[in-house]
Each structure stands twice: as C-alpha cells, then as structure tokens.
Amino acid sequence: MNANEISPKASPRLNRIQKISRILKVCVLFYFVAPLCVLAFNLKSIHLASGMVSVFNHPYASASDIPRLMYLLCATGTAVYLLGVISFYRLLCLYEKGVIFSGANVSEMKKLGSYLAGYGILAVAANVIYAGGIIFPWVLLEGIASPWIVVGGAIYIVAWIMDEGRKIQEEQELTV
Amino acid sequence: MNANEISPKASVRLNRVKKISRVLKVLFLLSLLCLVRRGYFLPFVQRMPDGWSLVWGTYATFSDAPLFAKLIVVLAVGVLLAAFITCYQLLNLYEKGIIFSARNVQLLGRIGCLAFGYGLLKAWGPVLISTWNAWIGVSACPLLNPVLCGIPAFLSSPWIIGGLFVVVISHIMDEGRKIQEEQELTV
Numbered sequence: 001m002n003a004n005e006i007s008p009k010a011s012p013r014l015n016r017i018q019k020i021s022r023i024l025k026v027c028v029l030f031y032f033v034a035p036l037c038v039l040a041f042n043l044k045s046i047h048l049a050s051g052m053v054s055v056f057n058h059p060y061a062s063a064s065d066i067p068r069l070m071y072l073l074c075a076t077g078t079a080v081y082l083l084g085v086i087s088f089y090r091l092l093c094l095y096e097k098g099v100i101f102s103g104a105n106v107s108e109m110k111k112l113g114s115y116l117a118g119y120g121i122l123a124v125a126a127n128v129i130y131a132g133g134i135i136f137p138w139v140l141l142e143g144i145a146s147p148w149i150v151v152g153g154a155i156y157i158v159a160w161i162m163d164e165g166r167k168i169q170e171e172q173e174l175t176v
Numbered sequence: 177m178n179a180n181e182i183s184p185k186a187s188v189r190l191n192r193v194k195k196i197s198r199v200l201k202v203l204f205l206l207s208l209l210c211l212v213r214r215g216y217f218l219p220f221v222q223r224m225p226d227g228w229s230l231v232w233g234t235y236a237t238f239s240d241a242p243l244f245a246k247l248i249v250v251l252a253v254g255v256l257l258a259a260f261i262t263c264y265q266l267l268n269l270y271e272k273g274i275i276f277s278a279r280n281v282q283l284l285g286r287i288g289c290l291a292f293g294y295g296l297l298k299a300w301g302p303v304l305i306s307t308w309n310a311w312i313g314v315s316a317c318p319l320l321n322p323v324l325c326g327i328p329a330f331l332s333s334p335w336i337i338g339g340l341f342v343v344v345i346s347h348i349m350d351e352g353r354k355i356q357e358e359q360e361l362t363v
Contacts, residue, residue: 013351013358024344031331088341100352101276109345116338151291151338154263157200158284164189165275171189 014098021096025089032085056126069129077122084115106163113156120148190273197271201264208260219252219294220301231301244308248301252294259290281350288342295335303329 053060055074060066091108099105124146128134222229230241231248266283274280330336 013355017348017351020344020348095348100348101356116334147295147334147338151334151342154287155342157196161193161196161270161275164193168189169276 017100018096018098021092025092025096028085028089028092056123056130058126058130067129070126073122073126073129077119077126080115080118080122084112084119087112087115101162101166103163103166106159106166109159109162110156113152113154113159116152116155117149118152120146120150120152123148193275194271194273197267201267201271204260204263204267218249219256220249220298231305233302233305242305242309244305245301248297248304252297255290255294255297259287259294262286262290276349276353278350278353281346281353284349285343285346288339288344288346290339291335291342292339295333295337295339296330298335299329299333 053063053066055066055070056077058070087108091105091112094100094102094105094108220231224234227234227236228238228241229235230238231245233241233245235241262283266280266287269275269277269280269283
C-alpha cells in the first residue's frame, strides 16, 4: 500500500467527522435562524413601547431611557457575536472537508476565541455603564468569572498552543 | 543534523509553550486563591444587604435556604473544582511539551463536559428548586414552568454552548489524531 494512501480504517473516521460537522452546521443555522423566524412571526404581538427593553440583560423602562453608549455597545456586541458565528461555521466547513490540524483551523479558532472574549468585555463594559461607574472589585471579579471571557480566552490559548505544536511538527518533518 | 534532533526554531517554540503554560498555571492558582480569600468562591451564592441570595432565591439567613438549593451549590462547587483540576492537568501536559496526545484530547473533552454540567446547574437550578418545592408540597404548583423557563435558559447559556463546542472539537481532534496515527502506521 502507498504511504500516502488513506488506510481503510481512517476513511470511516473521516466520514464520521464529516457527518458530525454537517449535522453541527445545520444545528448552528437552526440555532441562529430559528429565533429570528420566531421574532418575525410574532412581530404583531411584541409591544416594545409598553414593555421593558433589555440591553445586555439590563432592563430599561423604555427605549428612550437607554444611554447612547449602550446603543453603541449593543451594536458592536451584535457585530462581534455574528462574526463569532461566522468563524464557527467556517471552522465546521474546514472539518467537513477533513482539514483538522491546519493553520486555517487554528486561525478560525483564534478568531472565535477573540470574538467570544470581546463579547464578554463588551458585556462587562455594559455592566459598568449600567452601574454608573467602576465598582472595584466587582468589575474585576465579573471579568474573571464571565463565561464569555473564560471560554473565549481558553479557546484562544488552546488554539495558540495547537498552532505552536503544529509548527514544531512541521519543522521537525523538515529537519533532516 | 540528526532527524530526531529538535531544530533550534522548534526548541524556541517549545520553550515559549512551556513558559506560557507555567505563567497560566500561576495565574490560575492566584485567581483561585483571590476568589477563596475574598469569599466569592461559592457559586450561585451572594451576600445581599438584607440576607443571602442562593440559586436566585433570596433568604434572610443561609440556613433558611432549602436543602435542594444547598445541594445545587455543593454540586456546582464539585464541578468547578473538577474543572480547575482538569485545566491544571492540561496545562501540566502543555508544560511538558505534550500537545496532540490522547490524554490532552481526553482532558479537553472533560473540561467541555464540566462546563456543560455547570451550565445545566446554572440554567436549570431555579426550575429544579421550584419543581422540587411543588413535588414535596411547599408550593401548590411549580412557580417556574420547566419547559418555558428551562429550554430558553438552556439554549442561551454560554457555559452550555461553550461546553458543547469544546466537547465536539475534542471529539473531532481525537478522530483526527487517530487518523494521523493510522496514516503513520500504514506503509
């Protein structure tokens, strides 16, 4: 058998990865598109003027009470969130193609980690604005305990270490 | 140069990985010590001006809180401690220069499962307490509908989504690692 040929056992594994990635892609699309559809079908029953408006889980009596800076944070947060979803989708596309330990994977994982951590930082900034100032040590503790920052940071670090490991392996293969 | 010898460039990279892992381990321990010292370690527990907030319920004293709420706090502490230990073990492996081994992937998967478990406790804690209270007869019916409150909380929890993501990534990495191993063995 040729050394570059995929072994019979490896092929079912690759198929399994591709199948999982495809299912996950559908789940991701459903997860993000379904709420938008629900919102679109229920637009008539939503009364923003009479209800509370919540930005980053902070309630405001009406839309006019929301500070301008909060609008900016909300818009940036939405953009960062969407970029994160796109990165995740691209990562799944790479897995579907059977590309698992490449530079492109690591780059997408790093991007995803940065977006998640960025969203967490925006959420902490929103808390500071809502509280009307920095309350030490709560801000620091929120930063440490924020799941977005923790998960995003962890994904970024793991991706960076994977990248270094991949480069070491590549250099080892080239060293004769 | 011998084929098995580590190239100078690779050695620099390995040293960098080891250094970062060591720094992270120290930061990790310091943050844990800070949390314990300040008394903020117990998850889902907050000292309020007029009492205690336990799993999003407010009580005048800590002992007023229902046993089920305390059980959820104890479970969350266990999950957090297990996650800390697993992260430390993973950083230990990185420090040794072991990056793509089966053990690494196993630890990553475990971290994902623990994050998922913590998210479940956080999202479903209040619903579980309310259902338990209704079941033992403290309240006539559950105050929180398990379907209406539980499912949105489940779907919007970053711990649950992040945990699932890490589990799936570790599974795919494990399969990729096995494929690489099999490829190397196939001649």
